[in-house]
Amino acid sequence: MATFPTKRLRRLRYNPLIRDMVRETTLSRNDFIYPLFVVPGSKVKKEVGSMPGVFQMSIDIVVEECKEVADLGIPAVILFGIPEHKDELGSEAYDPNGIIQRALRAIKKEVKNLLVITDVCLCEYTSHGHCGILDGENILNDKTIDLLAKEALTHVQAGADMVAPSDMMDGRVAAIRKTLDDYGYETIPIMSYAVKYASGYYGPFREAAESAPAFGDRRSHQMDVANALEALREAETDIEEGADIIMVKPAGAYLDIIRRVKDKFQMPTAAYQVSGEYSLIKAGGKLGWIDEERVMMESLTAIKRAGADMILTYFAKDVVKLLDKNKG
Ligand code: PBG
Ligand code: ZN
Secondary structure: OOOOOOOOHHHHHOOHHHHHHHOOOOOOHHHEEEEEEEEOOOOOEEEEOOEEEEEEEEHHHHHHHHHHHHHOOOOEEEEEEOOOOOEOOOHHHHOOOOHHHHHHHHHHHHOOOOEEEEEEOOOOOEOOOOOOOEEOOEEOHHHHHHHHHHHHHHHHHOOOOEEEEOOOOOOHHHHHHHHHHHOOOOOOOEEEEEEEEOOHHHHHHHHHOOOOOOOOOOOOOOEOOOOOHHHHHHHHHHHHOOOOEEEEEOOHHHHHHHHHHHHHHOOOEEEEEOHHHHHHHHHHHHHOOOOHHHHHHHHHHHHHHOOOOEEEEOOHHHHHHHHHHHHO
């Protein structure tokens, strides 16, 4: 006699209601942080060639965009600045009247119900496109973190609700924490790009942020793609230095790292679905080779399933609109 299985996992898959009931991971609008690129000028809204649907925007347009993001119920944006002038020391990064500082004041004046996070790094501001101060071809760690602390402070003074150092210098979280505390900003959280790999997936971002290094690459500070134990050491160090939220970046190719960091430290964990991840899905969709909407949802669900509490993604507006639509 044939033996039939008594255990039938398909029983819970036969219709959408039951599938909804047993679903383990759900995306919510609260999960998302939307990246924005701020450029000088006014009325500027220029699409990034390699990132369809992503724009460089002047401050006036960014303010409008932030209103739309807040109206969609997305809790946070992260700002990247493209300065008027770049120089060796990345001066506009920590200029109280720099592009991000002005954008912050404008957004904070006009937009309610939105957390404004700022990316803290020098590569958008330096003429050589590196993330710190150079001595020949070497990035000087300790000089750089002094400037990063200054950059973070000017962001907070201009209204930033949270700062996110993305440079991968050693000791920068401690330096930023100390400076913020010294100036009375002990309540402002730090979301550190704790585990940031030297990744090929950042390609389109460097067009969006005009921050490609003039020579060499970022392997002297960003992590080797092959390393996982080192990722745990990076996260641990940033937590010891006072990071409130730790980030893994990129996301899709590093789901194992997200899971390990989450399990080990049980900290609020962010993952950055970076420019290249976005562009690949967009390109595949455009070519008709994949279903863009479906792969977008799948990629984000996977990142959340891996343990991310929040996701930085260029899809934030699209996904929230889709969640609204599907609710009927
Ligand atoms: C700046 C920074 C980068 C990204 C976020 N902050 C670029 C880099 O390290 O080269 C990448 C984000 C993306 O690709 O979407 N240090
Ligand atoms: Zn950088």
